[in-house]
C-alpha cells in the first residue's frame with residue numbers, strides 16, 4: 001500500500017484543477033497585457049481567478065496580488081509593513097516563536113537593519129495568547145505577524161482576537177494562512193485581517209503560485225520592479241495556468257470544506273487515539289484547536305529520520321522535525337518553542353492528511369508504525385535508560 | 391537525501407544489534423551536534439575482538455555506520471580496531487551525504503571509547519587520542 005501522509009508539505013493537484021489549467025497552455029495562451037483578443041481572453045481568466053479567490057476569503061478582487069507562493073507573499077507583506085513603519089519611525093515588530101522560516105528569516109533580516117523583533121511564546125500547547133499580544137504592543141509597533149495555523153503541529157491561532165487587538169491599536173496585522181486557506185473558513189473582514197499569505201499547493205492547486213491579500217487602505221509598495229502587472233506592484237507576465245489552477249482549487253475545496261473537514265477529522269481522531277496508546281508518546285499541540293489534517297507525535301528514545309526511512313520502505317510518506325532530517329544542528333524550532341527537550345524533539349513524526357486519504361490508509365499506519373517504534377527502541381541506548389526509569 | 395544501497399542494507403538489516411552482558415569494554419559516545427548516542431560492547435579474548443554489539447539512537451546513517459563498524463572490527467586485534475577511521479567506515483558504506491559525515495565520526499569514537507574502557511578495566515592503560523581527550527601522543 002502507498003500512503004501519502006505528507007499533505008502539509010504539499011498536496012496532489014486535483015483532476016478538476018488540471019482540467020481547468022490545461023486550456024491556459026494551448027488555447028488561452030495570450031499575454032494579459034496584450035490588446036488583442038487572445039491576450040484579452042487571458043486577462044479575463046486572470047481577473048475571474050482573482051474574483052473567485054476574493055469570494056472565498058470575503059476580499060475584494062483588487063485587494064489580491066498574485067505571487068510565486070507563500071514564501072514570496074510572506075516576504076512581501078513583512079517588508080512592506082517595515083517600510084511603512086520606518087517612515088513613521090516605528091521599528092518594533094511582533095511575531096511568534098514558531099512561524100514558518102519564510103517569516104522568521106525575513107524578520108532576522110529586518111533585525112539586522114535595526115528593527116526590534118519580539119517573538120511571542122506559544123507555550124506547550126502551541127498557541128499564542130491574546131493577552132501576550134496586548135501586553136507586547138507599543139507606540140512604535142509597525143506590524144504584528146502571526147500564522148493562522150502552524151505547519152508542523154497544526155494548532156490554530158486565535159486570529160480574530162489577535163486581529164481585533166491590532167485593529168484597535170491601529171497596527172497592521174498580517175497572517176501567514178498558508179496551512180489554513182481551503183481548510184478553515186476565513187473571512188478577512190470579520191476576522192480583522194489586514195494582510196494574508198496563501199499558497200495554492202497546500203489545497204490541491206499547483207506549486208509555485210500564491211497570493212497576498214492586502215486590505216484596501218494599507219499602502220502596498222512595489223515588490224518586483226517591472227511592467228504594470230498586478231497594478232504595478234509586482235512586475236512580470238502573470239503565470240496564468242497556475243493562477244487559474246489556484247482559483248479552481250480554492251473554489252472546489254471551499255465548496256466541500258465542511259464535508260472534507262468531517263472526513264479528515266475522523267481520520268485524525270482515529271490515529272491520535274491509536275498512537276496515544278504507545279508508551280512514552282505524546283501528541284504535540286493542543287488537542288482541540290487544530291487543523292483537521294495534521295497529527296504530530298513524539299516517540300521518546302528514537303530519532304525521526306530512522307522512523308521515516310522505515311515507514312517509507314513500507315510505502316508510508318511522512319515527515320519529521322528531527323535535526324537529522326533538516327541538515328541543521330537543531331531539531332525543529334517549532335517543537336523547541338513548545339518547550340520540548342532536544343532529545344524528545346528528535347523523535348517527532350508528522351503525518352498530514354487530506355480528503356484523498358482513507359480510513360484504510362490510517363489503519364495501515366496504525367498497523368505498521370508501532371512495530372517500527374518498537375524495533376528502533378530495541379536498539380536505542382536512550383530507550384534503555386527511559387525503560388529503567390533513569 | 392539519498393543513501394547508498396549499502397547504507398540502506400545496514401540500516402534495514404543492522405548486524406550485531408544488542409548488548410553483551412559480560413562485555414570487556416563498553417563505549418558510549420554522544421554527539422552534541424545533533425543529540426545522537428552510540429554504544430558499543432566488546433568481548434575481547436587474547437587481544438582479539440571476539441564479539442561486538444551495538445545500540446544506537448540516531449538517524450539511518452548513524453545506525454548503518456554502527457552496524458558497518460561492528461563488522462569492520464569483529465575478529466580484529468585491539469590495535470587493528472584502534473586504527474579504524476571514520477573515513478574507512480564511510481568508504482565501506484559507499485559514502486555518506488556530507489551532512490551525515492559526523493555519524494561515521496561517532497562510530498569511530500565509540501570504538502575508541504570501548505577499547506579505552508577495556509584498557510581501564512584490564513591494565514589501566516589509556517588509549518591515546520580516545521574519547522577521554524588524552525593528548526599524550
Ligand SMILES: Cc1ncc(COP(=O)(O)O)c(C=O)c1O
Pocket residue numbers: 008009068069070071072074100102147149150151176178179199200208209210
Ligand atoms: C505556514 C507556511 N508558510 C509558508 C510556506 C511556504 O509556502 P510556499 O511553499 O508556497 O512558498 C509554507 C509551506 O511550505 C507553510 O507551511
Ligand code: FES
Pocket residue numbers: 303323324424426447448449450451452489490493
Ligand atoms: S544521528 Fe543525527 S544526523 Fe545522524
